[in-house]
Amino acid sequence: MKIAAVLVAVLAPLCAQEIKMPASFDKLAAKAEESVDVTLDGSMLRLAGRFLSDKDSDEARAKKAISGLQSIAVRSFEFASEGEYDPADVNAVRSQLQAPAWSRIAGARSKATGEDIDVYFKIDGKGQLAGVFIIAAEPRQLTIVSITGILDPEHLADLGGQFHIPPMDLAFHYQGGKLSK
Amino acid sequence: MSPPMSVRLLVLFVAASGAAMGAGHEFDDIVKAIERHYGTRRTHIPLMGVANLVTKVDRPAGTSGFKLAIFEDLKDRNGPADLDRFMSGLTVSSLHPVVRAHSRRGGEATYIYASDVGRTTRLVIATFEPGQATLIEVNVPMRTLLQLLESPNHAAGLFGQ
Numbered sequence: 001m002k003i004a005a006v007l008v009a010v011l012a013p014l015c016a017q018e019i020k021m022p023a024s025f026d027k028l029a030a031k032a033e034e035s036v037d038v039t040l041d042g043s044m045l046r047l048a049g050r051f052l053s054d055k056d057s058d059e060a061r062a063k064k065a066i067s068g069l070q071s072i073a074v075r076s077f078e079f080a081s082e083g084e085y086d087p088a089d090v091n092a093v094r095s096q097l098q099a100p101a102w103s104r105i106a107g108a109r110s111k112a113t114g115e116d117i118d119v120y121f122k123i124d125g126k127g128q129l130a131g132v133f134i135i136a137a138e139p140r141q142l143t144i145v146s147i148t149g150i151l152d153p154e155h156l157a158d159l160g161g162q163f164h165i166p167p168m169d170l171a172f173h174y175q176g177g178k179l180s181k
Numbered sequence: 182m183s184p185p186m187s188v189r190l191l192v193l194f195v196a197a198s199g200a201a202m203g204a205g206h207e208f209d210d211i212v213k214a215i216e217r218h219y220g221t222r223r224t225h226i227p228l229m230g231v232a233n234l235v236t237k238v239d240r241p242a243g244t245s246g247f248k249l250a251i252f253e254d255l256k257d258r259n260g261p262a263d264l265d266r267f268m269s270g271l272t273v274s275s276l277h278p279v280v281r282a283h284s285r286r287g288g289e290a291t292y293i294y295a296s297d298v299g300r301t302t303r304l305v306i307a308t309f310e311p312g313q314a315t316l317i318e319v320n321v322p323m324r325t326l327l328q329l330l331e332s333p334n335h336a337a338g339l340f341g342q
Contacts, residue, residue, distance in 0.1 A: 002287060026262055029261050029265075029283050030261050030262060032259055032285065033281070033285050034284050035282065036282045037282075038280050038330055038333075039277075040279060043277065043297065044295060047323060048327065052327075125223065163327070163330055164331065164333075
């Protein structure tokens with residue numbers, strides 16, 4: 001019992017830990033041709049939810065997707081030429097996305113385009129999806145998406161193309177406590 | 182026992198007045214902060230209020246409460262990091278910072294703050310270009326904010342600036 005209590009005390013802060021963006025990301029904004037930083041906290045998401053239409057199918061899906069969310073943060077950089085950002089900056093973010101709090105659910109790498117996408121999920125104690133982290137790295141573009149709060153994995157793709165989140169060709173199904181792609 | 186209706190109405194009125202005054206002050210506070218930081222004064226726009234009333238300016242439907250301040254001859258701009266520090270140091274308690282966008286291509290920086298004002302969203306949009314800045318306050322439908330998230334660098338343009 002005591003061991004369990006100690007484990008909870010030790011692991012809880014780890015699970016609640018926010019992913020920190022490296023300080024070098026601020027310098028990237030100065031180097032990038034275009035950089036956009038979007039932050040929507042819980043109150044803004046609730047406000048957005050109130051005004052998204054139930055009649056428009058895209059908006060209705062996005063409305064459902066954001067209903068349990070606490071925040072959406074998107075950071076994107078577009079560079080004039082390749083090699084302007086250091087892969088070490090991206091690795092500094094990846095290294096924080098560690099088990100047991102985070103699981104890498106999907107990864108795609110394209111040798112042809114140099115595109116490199118990783119999707120991480122955080123599952124809470126009740127088996128619900130409680131956080132999503134997406135790193136989309138291309139030779140001239142870098143996008144980091146952090147979503148916190150309860151989300152149905154089937155609705156993740158519905159957030160693509162909304163709130164400055166890049167469109168996502170992803171489909172996840174979560175049934176009986178198991179996630180499948 | 183609950184307070185009498187007159188007291189409750191008075192409390193509601195004071196709270197509403199406070200919120201409204203706070204909202205007005207924030208735009209003016211940001212104007213003053215920009216003036217101090219850049220050693221400039223907002224450009225006087227003759228008959229701006231009258232123009233707002235009598236002209237049909239190209240703005241999205243459903244917008245209201247439009248305020249505009251333009252600053253010229255800005256000095257001492259030391260790049261995006263300095264501007265970010267300045268903007269994040271502003272006290273805008275009732276506004277949520279929603280967007281920060283930099284475009285090196287156009288030398289522009291855009292900051293969008295938002296807050297809930299009932300059926301609409303109050304936006305404060307600050308756009309900085311080389312030597313010039315524009316500050317806009319406007320109430321918009323939420324849909325307009327969602328559009329701005331897709332192309333924040335065109336935020337001021339959406340309101341005819």
